[in-house]
Amino acid sequence: MMAMNVDYLIIGTGISGLSYAIKLAEHFKQKKKEVSICLLCKDQIDESATKYAQGGVASVLNNNTDSYQNHISDTLKCGDGLCTQEIVEMVVTEGPDRIREIIGWGAQFTKTKTGEYDLVKEGGHSHKRFLHYKDITGREIIRALLLKVSEYPSIKILPHFFSTDIITEHHLGNKISRNHSINCFGVYALEISTEKMHTILANTILLATGGASSIYQTTTNPLLSTGDGVAMAYRARAEICNMEFFQFHPTSLYDPGQRPSFLISEAVRGFGGILKTKDELEFMSKYDSRASLASRDVVARAIDAELKKSGDQFVYLDVSHTNIKDFKQNFPNIDQKCLSIGIDVATQMIPVVPAAHYMCGGIKVDKTGKTSINNLYACGECSYTGLHGANRLASNSLLEALVFSHRTYLDTTSRLKKSLKINVPDWTMEGTTHPKELSIICQAKKELQEIMSNYVGIVRSNHRLNKAQRRIKLLHEEMVQTFDGMRPSKEILELRNMINVAHLIVEQALSRQKNVGLHYSIDL
Numbered sequence: 016m017m018a019m020n021v022d023y024l025i026i027g028t029g030i031s032g033l034s035y036a037i038k039l040a041e042h043f044k045q046k047k048k049e050v051s052i053c054l055l056c057k058d059q060i061d062e063s064a065t066k067y068a069q070g071g072v073a074s075v076l077n078n079n080t081d082s083y084q085n086h087i088s089d090t091l092k093c094g095d096g097l098c099t100q101e102i103v104e105m106v107v108t109e110g111p112d113r114i115r116e117i118i119g120w121g122a123q124f125t126k127t128k129t130g131e132y133d134l135v136k137e138g139g140h141s142h143k144r145f146l147h148y149k150d151i152t153g154r155e156i157i158r159a160l161l162l163k164v165s166e167y168p169s170i171k172i173l174p175h176f177f178s179t180d181i182i183t184e185h186h187l188g189n190k191i192s193r194n195h196s197i198n199c200f201g202v203y204a205l206e207i208s209t210e211k212m213h214t215i216l217a218n219t220i221l222l223a224t225g226g227a228s229s230i231y232q233t234t235t236n237p238l239l240s241t242g243d244g245v246a247m248a249y250r251a252r253a254e255i256c257n258m259e260f261f262q263f264h265p266t267s268l269y270d271p272g273q274r275p276s277f278l279i280s281e282a283v284r285g286f287g288g289i290l291k292t293k294d295e296l297e298f299m300s301k302y303d304s305r306a307s308l309a310s311r312d313v314v315a316r317a318i319d320a321e322l323k324k325s326g327d328q329f330v331y332l333d334v335s336h337t338n339i340k341d342f343k344q345n346f347p348n349i350d351q352k353c354l355s356i357g358i359d360v361a362t363q364m365i366p367v368v369p370a371a372h373y374m375c376g377g378i379k380v381d382k383t384g385k386t387s388i389n390n391l392y393a394c395g396e397c398s399y400t401g402l403h404g405a406n407r408l409a410s411n412s413l414l415e416a417l418v419f420s421h422r423t424y425l426d427t428t429s430r431l432k433k434s435l436k437i438n439v440p441d442w443t444m445e446g447t448t449h450p451k452e453l454s455i456i457c458q459a460k461k462e463l464q465e466i467m468s469n470y471v472g473i474v475r476s477n478h479r480l481n482k483a484q485r486r487i488k489l490l491h492e493e494m495v496q497t498f499d500g501m502r503p504s505k506e507i508l509e510l511r512n513m514i515n516v517a518h519l520i521v522e523q524a525l526s527r528q529k530n531v532g533l534h535y536s537i538d539l
Contacts, residue, residue, distance in 0.1 A: 018214045019213060019214070020217070023050070023053070023217060024053050024202065024217035024220045025054045025221045026222050028054055028161075029065035030153075031394040031419070031420045032223035032394075033161065034420045035394065035420040036167075037120065037170075044169070051169065052171065053172075053215065054170065054171070055178055055202075056173070057207070057505065063239075065157055067275075071148075071410050073411050074110040074111050075110075076114070076134070077134065081144050085141055087104055090103050090402070093139045093310045094403055094407075094532065095312075095405040095406055095532035097257070097531060097532065098401060099401025099402070101401075102400055103401075105382060106415055110414045117160070117417065133345075135345075137284070138309055139311070140409065140410075145410045149347055149348065150346040152413075173204075173206075175207040176213070177205040179205050180203045181201075181391065182201045182203065183197050183199055183251050186200075187440075196389060197251065197387075197388045198389040199388050199389060200217075200437060202247075203442045205505070205508065212442040212503065216437070216439060217390075218390065220390060222391070224247075225395060226240045227240055228240045230371075231464055232465065232468040233275075233276050234275050235264050235371070237275060238275060241512050242374075243512045245377055248386065248397075249519060251391075254386070254387040256399050257376030257405075258516070258519040258522075259524035259526075259527050259533075260374075260532055260533040260534055261371065261373075261374055261471075261520060262315075262371075262372050263371055263372055263473050263533075264372035265290075265314035265367070266280075266281070266314075266365075267279065267368060268353075268356075268367060269366035277352050279349060280346070280349065284332070286334070286341075289306075289307050290307045290332055291331045292321060292327075292330055293331065298321055298330075303317070311406065311407070316474065318368070319369065322368075330367060331365060331366060332364065332365045335360065335364065339360065342360065374396055375532075377396065377397050380398045380400055382422060383422050383423060383425070384420075384422060392426075394423055396416075404532060406533050447500055447503075449504075450501050450504070450507070459493070459497075460506075460513065462486075463510075463513055463517055466483050466487060467483070467520075471517075474536075474537060475536045475537070476538050477536065478538075527539075
């Protein structure tokens with residue numbers, strides 16, 4: 016076993032973790048003070064949900080055509096009464112400065128022929144207000160951030176390190192009462208290639224681990240989105256809230272067998288794309304006056320209703336009436352993907368279906384990113400800030416990540432702590448063995464995804480939720496029995512986290528006594 020001490024430990028290499036690390040490194044560089052900043056990621060360093068973001072970053076950069084109040088109003092409306100207004104105002108008004116920072120770090124965004132940023136529109140937005148780089152915005156942001164990170168020797172990234180558990184007083188042998196203040200000292204992390212468990216201690220820990228959409232059968236996110244940060248925080252007794260609000264993106268490409276599903280950006284509907292049935296009939300105007308530009312919860316439920324009525328497996332998104340030359344220029348990645356499966360968007364409609372996309376609940380934090388556990392912060396999709404409420408407005412997520420990683424940076428550098436001097440026991444591997452059959456893990460994961468998709472999806476009922484709760488409890492009991500005494504592995508650890516997160520979603524969905532935002536039950 017290897018023990019490591021660092022000043023700042025960051026779990027995750029998406030937009031939250033990388034931008035936070037850059038700011039820390041630059042801060043201490045200017046102060047000419049040595050500092051150790053360590054980032055852990057369980058995959059390659061560029062693999063995160065951020066990388067797969069197509070649409071862009073929503074922000075008011077042109078006050079002549081838009082306003083902060085418009086963006087605030089759109090966000091509050093989409094959040095269906097559960098947004099924290101102070102947080103919404105904070106993110107919207109501070110967002111433009113954060114975007115200018117990453118532009119200064121080298122992030123590029125598409126411009127018009129006149130040299131202005133090509134602001135576009137998505138569902139739920141009243142104005143064109145978000146920047147994009149073609150239809151691969153996330154990939155461009157990650158490219159720029161990783162290049163910037165490479166400038167700082169104080170930043171060390173450890174790929175293929177799976178953070179397993181948050182270290183608290185519990186691991187020191189201390190009993191933690193219900194009202195006791197809990198402290199975080201670091202994490203245990205599995206080095207996947209060597210199967211060694213490392214103890215990594217830090218003065219400040221940031222969870223930037225992304226979402227949990229892999230608990231569903233179909234998702235637009237990378238398969239590493241298994242709710243690791245939320246599950247770790249839950250086991251450490253951090254406050255977790257609003258997990259019942261899980262957003263399904265209305266338009267993933269219907270391509271059976273592909274996982275994750277390919278996302279057809281909401282910007283396609285902002286460009287003029289119209290949702291239609293197999294009979295080529297427009298249907299969204301029956302559900303909302305905004306038609307195909309309604310918010311994601313409305314569109315996903317409408318598609319779900321249409322599919323249940325028709326028995327079809329998908330609906331269509333039609334862009335053939337738009338300027339195809341401009342479409343191909345703005346959405347080259349989507350155009351090429353469609354062509355690869357035999358669809359020419361100039362003459363054929365795109366088959367689409369909803370897929371799990373974004374977790375609106377998470378680890379509860381304050382406006383500086385602090386969780387209910389001392390020394391532990393959370394940022395990005397794994398956190399609940401109050402911005403999204405019951406439903407996320409398209410392209411607000413990258414903005415939230417930038418604003419909160421900046422506020423976390425300000426808070427954590429204003430309260431520098433002395434180096435830790437505690438004795439933490441190593442994770443013991445004594446007496447453990449490798450699982451004889453990996454197929455058992457795969458089958459359990461498939462069963463969980465089936466439970467969540469069938470019973471805890473876009474439309475729910477008490478009967479379905481109660482059934483899901485019983486089956487998840489049984490799955491957890493079987494997992495504990497089956498894997499007791501086995502060496503930890505990426506597959507086992509992910510399954511444990513997915514079961515924890517599924518339990519939280521169902522439990523909090525059963526507690527919600529009103530249909531609001533993304534939570535819709537036929538019994539309420």
